[in-house]
Amino acid sequence: MSKSNSSLLKISHSRKQLSLLILLLIYGPVLMAQQKIVSQYEDPGSAYENRVIDLLHLEASVEPDTITGGVAGLAVYTFNPLRPYTDTITMYAPGIHPEYVKINNKNARFTLSGQTLIITGFPASISANNNLLEIKYKSSGPYEPYFVGWDDPTRRMRRQIWAHRPSGWIPFINDRLTVDLTITFSSKYLVYSNGERISVTQNQDGTSSWHYRMAHPHPFFSTALVIGKYAWKEMKTTSGIPLEYWYYPDMEDHFEPTYRYSTEMFDFLEKELDVSYPWELYRQAPVADYLYGAMETTTATIFGDYMAIDERGWWGRNYVNVNVHELTHQWFGNYIAHQPGSDVWLTESLATYYAKLFEKSIFGNDYYEKERLSEQKKAFTQAEQDDYPLAHSRAGSFRWYQKGSLVLDMLRDEMGDSLFRKAMTHYLKKFAFAEASSHDFIKAFYEVTGLPLDWFFDQWLFRGGEPHFEVSFTARPDYTELTVRQIQPATPTTGPFRATTTVVAGYTDGSTSSHRITLSGKDSTFRLANKKRLPVSYVIFDSGNRLLKKLTFNRAFDQLAAAATGATLTIDRYEALTAMRSFTPAVKRKALLAAASKSENELIYTEVLSQLGLDKDPGSSSLFTGALRHPDALIRRAAIENYTLTNPGDTAHIFHLLSDPDYINTELALRKLCAFMPEKAGFWLATTAGETGWRGRNIRMAWLEIAVRSGESNRIDELKDFASPSFDFETRINAIKALQNLGFLDPSHAVNLVKAYHHWNPKLSRPAWDAISIYAATEKNRVLIEKAFDQEGLTLPQFKN
Ligand SMILES: [Zn+2]
Incomplete structure (x- = not known):
């Protein structure tokens, strides 16, 4: 999966919670025992789960119900017992209520304990092979699938049903299996799931039944369901894999920019890994109010529709990185799966790593270096919280994704390209359609290279710190x-x-x-x-900059200036520039301007602009004037972000950005201009009145907030509307923030805040709660909030003081 920036898990654990496992290794069989003490983190998350049966196949039919927010389902599993005396099967079944459970067509006893379905009362007929476990059930939520938009009486929000895991709609045991899944829903909607689409049958009652098949055993958890109003386009990769990419018919202009480079990704990965794409086909669909960036269920990725962009959204955030990350999971994650939480890195670090390499192949080395800097920053952010190793169940997202990706860069540096690639191919082939662990990975690398890299894996996988x-x-x-x-x-x-x-x-x-x-x-x-x-x-x-490290290297300014202009590698020049941050503009201006003029590189330019934003020397001013009109949208963005307006004439330098091809630059320019000269806001608002923007209607939201501030109080109704459940979560968040900035609260907005707070997606509920907490600091607003909770039949949680 891919976390979007705003939803990264912040895992922090006190050092006191840690316990250290002390292993005593005794050296020297004859001499008085010379002891070396080796300490490692104990990790309960490295344990394998108790597996009683081996699931072979699932044949299931489900019918989502928009009234109950659940499904009616029938699931028939074919299984082999793993032990001679199997008498209890437990399944993960949150929100699932069985009507009956049968084993080999005979009723079995079952109970529900919390989220677990416990099946006992086995018939005597259990055999060594191909037993049938049949469960008829209904589910009632609030688990998956998520029902989006069905609560919007105005019908402006997209109506969808989606799930990226089977939890909550199919009783679950973690295993690899083949699947025949049939989903029945209103024929007005399209239905999406994993594998080959065997048939779509129209029923008499206005519904259609969509039959999907996973013919190769795949990780059961990697199952998706999407129902909505869609269209799709079909393409083929160079190696002939059929692609089916779904989109919203009302956003067809977003199709090409969103899925750009998709076929190139297959070519790149198949060549780099030297293992063909392991499945029959691949499809993708955007979904509304998605929890993360995307999820790679087998053959079928689903992603947040906020990542569907048009051309103007390209440099805001395009889908390339997440697209190739999820595709990589078809090898690392689905073809080979990990099991214990301590091995998450085997799935996430590898996907992050290959996504980065693909982007390097498309966008070049400087882009790759910038990505690595961002990875390093995140790895050190995590390091400030704790020092869990990468191969630990509590390592956290920034380690599993970014640190792991950097560790793979270092591993490749250590081994050289050809051995690294050979070892990775061997690992993939050895564990094809199976589970692998960290130690399997290490052994596979040893088997084909003979390189004893224990020290490397010990240092970067099993021990913490940098x-x-x-x-x-x-x-x-x-x-x-x-x-x-x-x-x-x-x-x-x-x-x-x-x-x-x-x-x-x-x-x-x-x-x-x-x-x-x-x-x-x-x-x-x-x-x-x-x-x-x-x-x-x-x-x-x-x-x-190949090592993940912190560096303290005190150099005289002249040495930094010489490196910033003289070093061959961009990243080395950049490092010297960042070391100049504490010097005053008078000291460093000349060197910074020389570094910028030497290369039109975005990394260098951005750093120089960030250090000269307050400098009004003519040299710096002309650098900004040029950068504000630079053809590279990201350089224009660095310029507008760092530009300081000091006199009315300066506004002429950024006015043209109000019609910038990049949505973010337009918003930044509008906000900056209106904050500098509020008395001219009317003119700049008129210039941008037709702009909506991209994610969360960014330009329109800034526009409305500024308009209200400028005295157009009637605009508040549009903002209030955008905070309602008729819109996607990013629009709601932006509207909530704008209204909060304006200090506005009335009874209907209080209700919208409570509805947002009660949303199942924490990306929305968290900022809503933050807003509620701030409003509630004043007595008058607190009363409004309390009334809104009452009206929604909810209890106001305790505020932290
Ligand atoms: Zn991932």
Whole structure:
């Protein structure tokens, strides 16, 4: 799956909650025991589940009911007992109420305990193979599937039913199985699920039955259901895989930008992995009010419809990364599945990693470097919370996704391209249509390369922490002495890191020398040969930024300036620029402008603009004037974000952004102009009156908020409407925030806030609760909120003081 930015799990655990498993390894059979103590995190989430039966096949029919918000279902499982005396089967069945349970056509006893269905009372006829377990049931929610829009009496919200897991609508046991699933619903809607669509049968009562088949055993949890008003287009990959990409018929102009590069992704992954796409076909559908970015159920990905973009949304956020991430899961996640929570990284790190490589192949190396910087930032954000290892069930999203992706970069650097690819192909083929663990992965890598990489996996998978290098250098006549200290805090699970990296020395004549060094202990010193005995102008540690690390490297400004313009790699120049942040514009202006003029690179430009935003020197001003009209939307965005308006004449430099091809730039320009000269807001509002924007109607929301502030109080009704259940969650959030900024609350908006708070999607309920908490700080508003909770038949939760 892919988390969208706003929904990332923030997992934090107190150190006190941790317990350390102390293993005593005794060395030396004869001598007095010389003991080495190795500490590791204990992880209850690394346990395998208790499996009583082996599910082979599921034949199910379900009929969603928009009145009850549940389904009526019949599920027949074919299974083999795994042990001779199977007498209890437990299934995960939240919200499911069985009418009967039969085993081999004879009634079995069952009870519900919380979310678990416990089946006992087995007939004597259980055989070693191909038993039938039949369950007829109804479900009642509030679990999956989610019913979207059916509560909107105005019928403006899209009506959909979707699920990205079987939980709540099919009794579940985690296993791999083949499936025949038939879904019956009103013929006015299309129905989407996994695998081949065998038939669509029109029934007498105005419904249609859609029969889907998964002919290869796939992870049962990886099951989807989507019902809605859709159309689809069919395409084929170069290798002949049929693609079926769904879209909203009223948004056909969004189809191409949304699914851009989709077939290229197949070509890239099949070539890179050297394993063909493992399933018969692939399809995708957007869904409304989705919980995450997307979910890769087998052969059928579903994604948040907010990621369906038109051309103007491309650089706001396009779907390429998530699209290829989910596609990668068809190999890592569905073809090979992990089981215990400690092995999540095997699915998520690999998907994040290959998505990044695909983007590099399309958007180039600088884009890839920018992505890696973002991954590093997230990995360190997680590191501020705790130091769980990557292969741990509590590692958290930023580790499973971003840190893991960086660890794979480092693994590939360590092994070299060809061995890495060979090992990955072997791993995929070895565990095809099966489950694999972290140790299976390591063993597969060893089997075909013979490389003993235990130290690498131990350091980056099973132990927490990241290195922090403190670097200094002294230039001697014929060499440069480099000192590297590892200053990360020592913990029971983390020692000094081992790493091989590149150090580059730059000389006053413009030449450079490159040196590979291997770090191991706490302190290391290296002599970098300087055969021509040239004066050193800068040193770059970890050239290419390949290591996940913190770096303390105090350099004189002249050395930074020389690196920022002289280093060969963009990422090295960028690193030198970021090290200038604490210097004043007067000191660094010349060097920053030189760095920007040397390259039109977005990474460099953005950094320079962020450091010169308050500088009104003519050189900086002309940099901004150019950047505000730069053809690259992201450079224009960095310029508008950092630009400081100081006199009325400056508004002329950003006025053209009110009709920028990028929706975000338009919103930023509108807000900036109107905040600077509110008395001219009417003119800028008139210029942008026809703009809606993209996700959450971003431009219209800014527009309405500014209009109300400018005295058009009648506009408040439009904002209030947008906060109602007739709109998607992002529009509701934006409207809620705008009204909150305006300090507005009346009885009907209070009800909309409570409805948003009560929504099943935490992406909406959380900001709604934040707004409620702030409103409730004043007595008058608190009364309105309490009345709204009453009116909705809900209890107002306790406020945190
Ligand atoms: Zn994923």
